[in-house]
Amino acid sequence: xxxxxxxxxxxxxxxxxDIVKKxxxxxxxxxxxxxxxxxxxxxxxxxxxxxxxxMFKETGHVNAYFPLFIPKSFLSKEAKHVEGFxxxxxxxxxxxxMNDPNGEGVIVDPESKLQEELIVRPxxxxxxxxxxxSWIQSYRDLPLLINQWANVVxxxxxxxxxxxxxxxxxQEGHTAHATRQEAMEETLRILDIYAKFAEEYMAVPVIKGIxxxxxxxxxxxxxxxxxxxxxxxxxxxxxxxxxxxxxxAKAFDVKxxxxxxxxEFVWATSWGxxxxxxxxxxxxxxxxxxxxxxxxxxxxxxxxxxxxxPSPEIGEVAEKIMKAxxxxxxxxxxxxxxxxRPGFKFAEHEMRGVPVRIGIGKRDLENGQVEVARRDTKEKxxxxxxxxxxxxxxxxxxxxQNLFNRAKKFREENTTAVDSFDxxxxxxxxxxxxxxxxxxxxFLSAHWDGTTETELRIKELTKATIRCIPLDGEEEPGxxxxxxxxxxxxxxxxxxx
Amino acid sequence: xxxxxxxxxxxxxxxxxDIVKKxxxxxxxxxxxxxxxxxxxxxxxxxxxxxxxxMFKETGHVNAYFPLFIPKSFLSKEAKHVEGFxxxxxxxxxxxxMNDPNGEGVIVDPESKLQEELIVRPxxxxxxxxxxxSWIQSYRDLPLLINQWANVVxxxxxxxxxxxxxxxxxQEGHTAHATRQEAMEETLRILDIYAKFAEEYMAVPVIKGIxxxxxxxxxxxxxxxxxxxxxxxxxxxxxxxxxxxxxxAKAFDVKxxxxxxxxEFVWATSWGxxxxxxxxxxxxxxxxxxxxxxxxxxxxxxxxxxxxxPSPEIGEVAEKIMKAxxxxxxxxxxxxxxxxRPGFKFAEHEMRGVPVRIGIGKRDLENGQVEVARRDTKEKxxxxxxxxxxxxxxxxxxxxQNLFNRAKKFREENTTAVDSFDxxxxxxxxxxxxxxxxxxxxFLSAHWDGTTETELRIKELTKATIRCIPLDGEEEPGxxxxxxxxxxxxxxxxxxx
Numbered sequence: 001x002x003x004x005x006x007x008x009x010x011x012x013x014x015x016x017x018d019i020v021k022k023x024x025x026x027x028x029x030x031x032x033x034x035x036x037x038x039x040x041x042x043x044x045x046x047x048x049x050x051x052x053x054x055m056f057k058e059t060g061h062v063n064a065y066f067p068l069f070i071p072k073s074f075l076s077k078e079a080k081h082v083e084g085f086x087x088x089x090x091x092x093x094x095x096x097x098m099n100d101p102n103g104e105g106v107i108v109d110p111e112s113k114l115q116e117e118l119i120v121r122p123x124x125x126x127x128x129x130x131x132x133x134s135w136i137q138s139y140r141d142l143p144l145l146i147n148q149w150a151n152v153v154x155x156x157x158x159x160x161x162x163x164x165x166x167x168x169x170x171q172e173g174h175t176a177h178a179t180r181q182e183a184m185e186e187t188l189r190i191l192d193i194y195a196k197f198a199e200e201y202m203a204v205p206v207i208k209g210i211x212x213x214x215x216x217x218x219x220x221x222x223x224x225x226x227x228x229x230x231x232x233x234x235x236x237x238x239x240x241x242x243x244x245x246x247x248x249a250k251a252f253d254v255k256x257x258x259x260x261x262x263x264e265f266v267w268a269t270s271w272g273x274x275x276x277x278x279x280x281x282x283x284x285x286x287x288x289x290x291x292x293x294x295x296x297x298x299x300x301x302x303x304x305x306x307x308x309x310p311s312p313e314i315g316e317v318a319e320k321i322m323k324a325x326x327x328x329x330x331x332x333x334x335x336x337x338x339x340x341r342p343g344f345k346f347a348e349h350e351m352r353g354v355p356v357r358i359g360i361g362k363r364d365l366e367n368g369q370v371e372v373a374r375r376d377t378k379e380k381x382x383x384x385x386x387x388x389x390x391x392x393x394x395x396x397x398x399x400x401q402n403l404f405n406r407a408k409k410f411r412e413e414n415t416t417a418v419d420s421f422d423x424x425x426x427x428x429x430x431x432x433x434x435x436x437x438x439x440x441x442x443f444l445s446a447h448w449d450g451t452t453e454t455e456l457r458i459k460e461l462t463k464a465t466i467r468c469i470p471l472d473g474e475e476e477p478g479x480x481x482x483x484x485x486x487x488x489x490x491x492x493x494x495x496x497x
Numbered sequence: 498x499x500x501x502x503x504x505x506x507x508x509x510x511x512x513x514x515d516i517v518k519k520x521x522x523x524x525x526x527x528x529x530x531x532x533x534x535x536x537x538x539x540x541x542x543x544x545x546x547x548x549x550x551x552m553f554k555e556t557g558h559v560n561a562y563f564p565l566f567i568p569k570s571f572l573s574k575e576a577k578h579v580e581g582f583x584x585x586x587x588x589x590x591x592x593x594x595m596n597d598p599n600g601e602g603v604i605v606d607p608e609s610k611l612q613e614e615l616i617v618r619p620x621x622x623x624x625x626x627x628x629x630x631s632w633i634q635s636y637r638d639l640p641l642l643i644n645q646w647a648n649v650v651x652x653x654x655x656x657x658x659x660x661x662x663x664x665x666x667x668q669e670g671h672t673a674h675a676t677r678q679e680a681m682e683e684t685l686r687i688l689d690i691y692a693k694f695a696e697e698y699m700a701v702p703v704i705k706g707i708x709x710x711x712x713x714x715x716x717x718x719x720x721x722x723x724x725x726x727x728x729x730x731x732x733x734x735x736x737x738x739x740x741x742x743x744x745x746a747k748a749f750d751v752k753x754x755x756x757x758x759x760x761e762f763v764w765a766t767s768w769g770x771x772x773x774x775x776x777x778x779x780x781x782x783x784x785x786x787x788x789x790x791x792x793x794x795x796x797x798x799x800x801x802x803x804x805x806x807p808s809p810e811i812g813e814v815a816e817k818i819m820k821a822x823x824x825x826x827x828x829x830x831x832x833x834x835x836x837x838r839p840g841f842k843f844a845e846h847e848m849r850g851v852p853v854r855i856g857i858g859k860r861d862l863e864n865g866q867v868e869v870a871r872r873d874t875k876e877k878x879x880x881x882x883x884x885x886x887x888x889x890x891x892x893x894x895x896x897x898q899n900l901f902n903r904a905k906k907f908r909e910e911n912t913t914a915v916d917s918f919d920x921x922x923x924x925x926x927x928x929x930x931x932x933x934x935x936x937x938x939x940f941l942s943a944h945w946d947g948t949t950e951t952e953l954r955i956k957e958l959t960k961a962t963i964r965c966i967p968l969d970g971e972e973e974p975g976x977x978x979x980x981x982x983x984x985x986x987x988x989x990x991x992x993x994x
Contacts, residue, residue, distance in 0.1 A: 027632075029627075031624070038561055042560050043560070064533065065533070065542075066526070067526045069587070070528070072603060089593070090566070090589045090592060091593075092587045092588060092589050093590045095586065095587060095588065096588075097583040097586060097616070105572075105573035105579070106579060106583045117605055119594070131533050134524070140836075146536065153565065155592040
């Protein structure tokens with residue numbers, strides 16, 4: 001089974017596609033640009049959603065649901081927003097089908113044309129701020145801390161499973177505040193939640209930063225992001241949190257009376273992460289044998305395989321182990337298929353990224369032990385049946401930590417401070433030893449003169465973009481790698497997904 | 498606050514709207530036909546979803562996600578399905594907007610017309626069975642037990658919050674089986690889950706039954722349903738489970754090789770419940786003071802109100818009570834607002850359907866007791882501080898049971914066996930004493946000759962439809978109330994939502 005996967009070093013993009021297919025995570029659909037998220041892939045997203053949802057609720061957020069459709073005119077209300085989002089989108093123009101008079105199936109009833117076209121939401125700021133107008137009157141109605149789990153559509157034909165699809169699933173938070181400061185605090189609070197989620201659950205280290213004006217969300221005053229490095233040396237924007245100022249409040253006329261009885265426009269934030277995170281998770285940890293999942297997000301954390309096949313004795317021991325693991329909140333599956341051989345099952349669980357595999361044979365039972373294999377390092381060991389649940393629980397913690405450390409080490413090894421454009425080009429252009437042709441060069445920390453012109457020119461010349469101005473970066477005077485003009489601090493460049 | 502609600506007896510429909518608005522459950526939106534589900538309403542749906550999701554998973558189902566869009570031609574592939582669903586729907590015809598050359602916002606780019614129009618899913622059988630064709634080859638791939646939580650759109654302008662909206666949220670299960678018997682067992686297993694959920698969680702008694710051919714899902718061989726009675730004597734279809742036979746397998750050419758190495762078409766089921774259940778929940782239990790929620794689905798189960806206002810002493814006791822309640826898995830909120838008076842808060846919690854309210858005053862503390870009020874009967878009692886959590890836990894169970902018993906008694910009192918069409922008409926036409934003008938007549942158990950013609954004629958004459966042929970109904974020869982022709986058993990009629 002594993003041999004059907006392309007090696008990362010050979011063709012990274014094909015390797016990714018192979019994993020998505022062989023681990024049964026997603027499938028193409030009959031609708032161009034849209035994917036089907038299969039049960040194995042959806043279970044990962046469910047685990048992500050449950051953790052994020054808990055983190056949002058613990059910080060006072062509540063969920064709501066707003067319409068899928070946005071009246072076309074709404075998109076034009078915020079001047080910059082329209083430039084960013086009134087582009088490739090799904091437009092609903094009619095509301096009825098009828099039988100084809102020629103008997104050829106159904107056709108669109110021309111009589112059912114809508115007076116105003118509806119856009120399938122690419123993001124929901126406009127429809128939500130239109131609602132907020134009637135929800136907010138006084139400072140006592142604020143803050144409004146609302147999140148929505150939803151599907152959105154941004155027309156897109158060049159599909160890359162999870163990473164870029166026309167329809168995707170996400171959460172979008174939309175909060176309203178009485179002061180600029182509160183809104184900014186919320187923007188950063190969410191950025192911290194995203195970073196914590198990425199690092200503690202996805203085991204993916206991230207850089208927190210600010211987007212340049214050019215990369216800013218259309219309609220935001222400031223966009224914050226978390227950026228992760230994938231194994232092919234390319235960056236993935238894993239989440240964004242926007243400080244929207246009063247832009248949408250002004251566009252939709254949302255005012256409130258403050259505690260001094262004065263009327264003011266409301267301050268806003270919006271923030272989101274999407275099923276793209278599933279793609280990032282796959283790319284961050286997996287290897288040439290298949291998917292590797294961090295235990296905290298793995299739908300099945302432990303697989304038990306009877307060797308060479310199920311028997312009443314093995315089944316009895318497996319039941320005991322399962323109970324002990326479940327009592328610790330660990331998800332476990334007993335692979336009792338009696339047609340497949342152990343080797344096939346091992347490869348299958350490996351392919352699907354199950355963090356820990358327990359093998360139980362007759363000889364093991366005689367010796368009062370089981371074989372435990374960890375997916376991340378593929379190391380195997382024998383452990384006494386007594387206390388196996390504790391052993392596995394510790395092992396899962398260890399795997400979680402190891403994946404994070406490994407990814408962090410990889411990032412450190414592939415983050416380079418560069419001071420000349422020649423060095424910059426050399427790094428982003430030359431595939432690194434043992435890495436695929438498509439090697440992206442990793443993160444490059446370099447000086448930039450602060451202009452959109454230079455940023456775009458560097459992108460044109462190298463395909464690398466400014467991922468962010470890191471929040472923890474220090475002031476360090478220098479010269480822009482392209483123009484030599486003065487720069488106050490380094491910014492982070494990378495080729496990106 | 499409460500006085501702003503219309504009385505049920507006066508105008509039931511207005512009463513319902515008032516509750517939705519005053520309990521802050523939902524709002525109209527800028528898009529005709531679509532509603533906004535506000536946090537209070539969404540939290541109820543989340544609780545429903547979590548319970549149902551657990552019940553589905555416990556019976557071996559997994560979640561997945563399929564595209565929002567369905568190619569127009571797909572709808573025509575199943576002959577009956579197209580009649581039912583290729584009607585009022587949202588049709589996507591273009592995929593791009595552009596700046597209006599006249600400077601008036603944005604317009605649809607005529608160059609972006611799609612070759613084939615896409616329909617926003619009204620239900621997903623077609624797109625899912627198109628995918629199943631490549632997922633199913635052998636009997637070893639079966640059964641496939643998949644569920645999807647999603648939004649769907651059925652164009653609809655006459656909105657009734659939760660009960661009828663163009664876009665709504667639901668779950669749709671789509672399973673594939675090797676045999677007719679297995680598919681039928683699945684259909685009924687789900688029907689049982691729906692009934693159990695309605696009765697044990699929603700506290701709404703339901704009748705399980707089979708739909709007549711006329712009311713059957715378009716594309717199904719048999720539709721099973723659960724039917725509930727609302728307080729205005731009208732029925733609500735609360736969930737449906739369809740036995741689809743091999744219809745979709747044939748339409749989408751989904752075959753498998755069985756264990757005798759023969760090729761066969763796959764057997765199918767589909768089943769769903771939607772946010773309409775929230776509407777049913779509101780209507781089943783609420784009263785003239787506002788929302789009444791069964792404890793098992795109430796987002797806030799207990800509200801603690803300091804009397805007359807928050808103080809450190811009361812706060813300390815409230816904290817202790819909250820901890821004790823949370824340890825029992827009970828959700829509780831301390832209403833520490835210091836602007837609103839207790840009377841206002843009482844009315845507010847009553848309006849929002851919080852099942853139990855605890856009042857704590859200074860005198861109570863001196864006496865070592867608190868006042869506990871239950872929302873369903875509005876009874877109040879004092880209980881010692883010691884053991885208050887146990888008392889409340891029991892009370893919540895009692896409220897849950899009482900709501901169910903009350904609804905069941907109501908249904909029993911309003912289910913009438915009728916044997917003549919005159920009696921039938923009299924019951925559905927005359928508002929019952931103390932009931933609103935719009936009184937529906939309750940359930941009528943009557944004989945019917947089994948023809949669609951008679952069914953439609955009765956509907957035309959009375960607006961009552963056959964809700965179902967009850968599964969637990971006994972054979973009882975009789976005569977059709979309209980035509981006098983022979984009938985083998987009684988069926989259940991009602992006016993319905």
